[in-house]
Amino acid sequence: MQSHKIVIYQVLPRLFGNRTANNIQNGSIGENGCGKFNDFTDTALQTIKDAGYTHVWYIGVLAHASITDYTRYGIPEQYPEIIKGNAGSPYSIRDYYDVDPDLAVHVENRMQEFEELVDRTHKAGLKVIIDFVPNHLARNYRSVNKPAGIEDFGEHDDPSVAFSPQNNFYYLPGEALHLQIAPAKLTHARYHEEPAKVTGNDCFTNNPTQYDWYETVKLNYGVDYLNGRQTYFSPVPDTWKKMKDILLFWAAKQIDGFRCDMAEMVPLEFWRWVVPQIKEQYPGLLFIAEIYNPSGYRDFLADTVFDYLYDKVGLYDVLRDVSCGYRPASDITFTLNNVGDIQHKMLNFMENHDEQRLASDYFLKSGDKGIAAMVLTSCLNVNPVMIYFGQELGERGMDEEGYSGKNGRTTIFDYWSVDTVRRWNNGGKWNDELLTVEEKRLQQFYSKLIKSCHNERALSQGLFYDLMPANYDNPDFDSTKQFAFLRSDKKELIVVVVNFDNHAKEVSIHIPPHAYAFFELNHLQGGKARPLFSGDGAELFFSPQGSLKVTLGAHSGEAYKISSL
Template sequence: MKTQEKIIIYQVFTRLFGNGNPRCKTNGSLDENGCGKMADFTAKALGEIKRLGATHIWYTGIIEHATQTNYSRYGIRPDHPAVVKGKAGSPYAIKDYYDVDPDLATSIPDRMKEFENLVKRSHKAELKVIIDFVPNHVARQYGSDTKPAGVADLGEQDDVNLAFSPNNNFYYIPGTKLEGNIDLHRGAAEPYIEFPAKATGNDRFDAWPGINDWYETVKLNYGVDYMNGRSTHFDPIPDTWNKMLDILLFWASKGIDGFRCDMAEMVPVEFWGWVIPQVKAQYPNLIFIAEVYNPAEYRNYLFNGKFDYLYDKVGLYDTLRAITSGWESATSIPSRWQSLSGIEHRMLNFLENHDEQRIASDFFAGNGARAIPAMIVSACMNDNPVMIYFGQEIGEQGMDTEGFSGRDGRTTIFDYWSVDSIRRWRNNGKFDDKLLTEEEKKLRTFYSRLLNLCNTEKAIREGVFFDLTYANLAGWVFNEHKQYAFMRKLDDELLLIMVNFDSIPVRAAVNIPQHAFDFLGIPYNLEYNAVELLTGNTEKLVLSPDKTTPVLLDAMNGKILKFKL
């Protein structure tokens, strides 16, 4: 019988990973600051990511997007700087769905071949490849220079005199020029002109997007008439649906293993339910991950939209962040998984991604190690996928003032930049840890052990989950607001997992109720030599429904105790 795999995703912002420039300038150009390349993901680099415990690598920013860098000598149309965020541009303002971003290539004319080789190298390192699919919006100056023969560009056949038509790819404000509460010159000799104006990506159906809108993008039309009560026009199939099917099949043919679908809930679920089965009919092992933030829509996008996995952002992420920051009680955790009512196996857990502030930033915990208990919970409480963001494993702070993004505790997705912790970890491709601090090495060791346990320990990979919170309320030796405990079991292997969100060490004692022994089939009143899997240390413990099990927990840390029954 094939062993189930727990998906461990390493998200990496592709253009930042390999940039070794230690002296980047705020708002610096490509020439000034440099840019990482696909070639920087060498066999050694990928091997290190695999050894960290990853099963999948999500290369963020692969598809060509709007940029202020001029690549016109390579036949790529330049973008007006007024509709590009940052010097490098947002990877979510797609400019050509059929091309690889030229920033990432060592040889720009060979950029697609370089991507295909990257996929092959990743597979050779036993890493499956995920890329973004951005379905809701495109760059304002979208235009494919590389589309296959017979493919019409988005908007090429639109009737721009109609605000809405199911045959149009975009929404228009007829007879109106784009004005916008933004600088339409942005240093250029001539202003950016768009006539008629198109609707903006964040569902703004007028000609006046502001600086806080997704002003650099235009909304795609999937047959929903937003101007008339969101009436739907799905029969016959809207033109945009067929174009997007073609794009998904194009990238699937490159040998990738999955798509992370940006803002999937802004696209009608009917489209996903139509397109995903067609793609999987040809590529049955592809996975589709949806960025969805509305819990009321979770089941709709899983069962009608046919997604494999959804972000668990407004549930587990928000809760673990609040507990780590001291704003919320650990007793909130059970209600989060209980609210999922059976779909918890299809939620993607994470503590960082490109949208969220870094754990070690001043805006979150101030130190990457403070999230160790939250990471243990995120990784171990179920058999669903878990994701980390590059640099998380060494405590990247994200506190640079890179340019457009500002000093916001996030690693920029808009600017040319070099990530300090990653640059030192890479050490010019040596990956020898010589430039890392002792704290960074210690944190990376923790992540490596934890993420590898997710697949080497069958109880984590595919075992039963049992929450112990309800049996440990108002106990004098267990602070339910600062400690959390649960069990995982498969066959004759039992794990007792306890974490301490407090900033002081505690001698906790957990109550394991009779129901747990009965439900999990655990023999009791026996002494075990339990192995603590994160350190390899052994502890003598008695499991009994009649008395508590004492466990010493370090500050902001946890233990994974393994019992052989």
């Protein structure tokens, strides 16, 4: 078992190091600037490491379609009508064997600059995660950087048939692509596709709408979707082989893990085939699946195909509702029971690049109000936790950047900078000189929370015990607004309690005798409790009957380390 909890800092390099303060809506890279690989300096990475993170997930590393012209570097011309925003989606890959030129100081040396970033990250004591995007690629995909002997996607396809097991794409023979997007984008449209390829979100029409993944095309893994989803996995489909080569190419760059985009849209049989082969050459490489179908969780974890899975439709969705007051806190118990014995394999988060910011007007309106959810998310089990850059500063995500409107999300489609992160950057100093008092306090809290998850063995390695059933009839505990649980490695015992109420509350948590017996810690009944997160560290005493009385601020949480008198 790992001695430290995995805590991932997810970051979009395009925005992270960008110091341009006066951004223009729909601005170009020349107008709004762009962060670079080199902005992750030794100082920046050491600051991330010192905050307690173990891994950095760099999103948008792979070369993706954007409107910026790099043809002078031998990069194929791009077409604005099949690109979302000016910077483009990081998940519309135009060359699996290249890194995004936007992120390079010297475009001609872009791969070297990425490799140097990997090296700097490792020297800072952090591990590197990048995206693997297997389900779809950019409509105008063409690799000019693939190694010798590697064939391009679609190079030998037969586009006269809708489906062939050895085709890389699905086709709509006899039909040209017609995009249903804003007329402004089509005014000077030059991109032509005939026959049309099937769109990335399984859209089998030549008329994808603006709500489809119209900028991407679906990859063919040997599943005939229009004929009862019949599968053709023997002989091994060509797409499988090409994807294995791509994974091996990036693994050789000494990265430490892949976050696999929309993993459930790719046949499980492919993952069962490819992951063991990659891990045979690169033991310890992490595979994290973005997955939203709970019925498939155990299949994706079986035989250690994936190390961890997204817990979005479970814990995230429920905590969002509980934090907003839409559901009782007691529903968390049922959510945890749904994943049961695999909870330790779920990646927990309260923000990522797809979701609205905690502090946005569409969620909690303040980063402080996300503390209860983050305490629970982080302390619940031994599984990994992820924090999206700026979350720890209370970033609101309320900019109207361009393609990404004012929606409470930080754009992944536009050239932009993030106010809180830009001030934290402070000209490359990466300090708190320009942060507000509230931002400093929240950043310090996140760091204390993360470090506690590492330093306290009960949190990093211990078992979970739900205290809610023992407190449903407790008149001094509101199970609609509070949640409590124990963590212990059978040597140390920690009580975690969170308050989702809009008001401070004094609560009494009953710890039943069975809990002490379960952890073989009967000697701790009627002891004292020391808070791990609050500044004063004052000890509390509780009765032999196991009632711990605490006062919790609104939307807050605390972990109490129990010791004998």
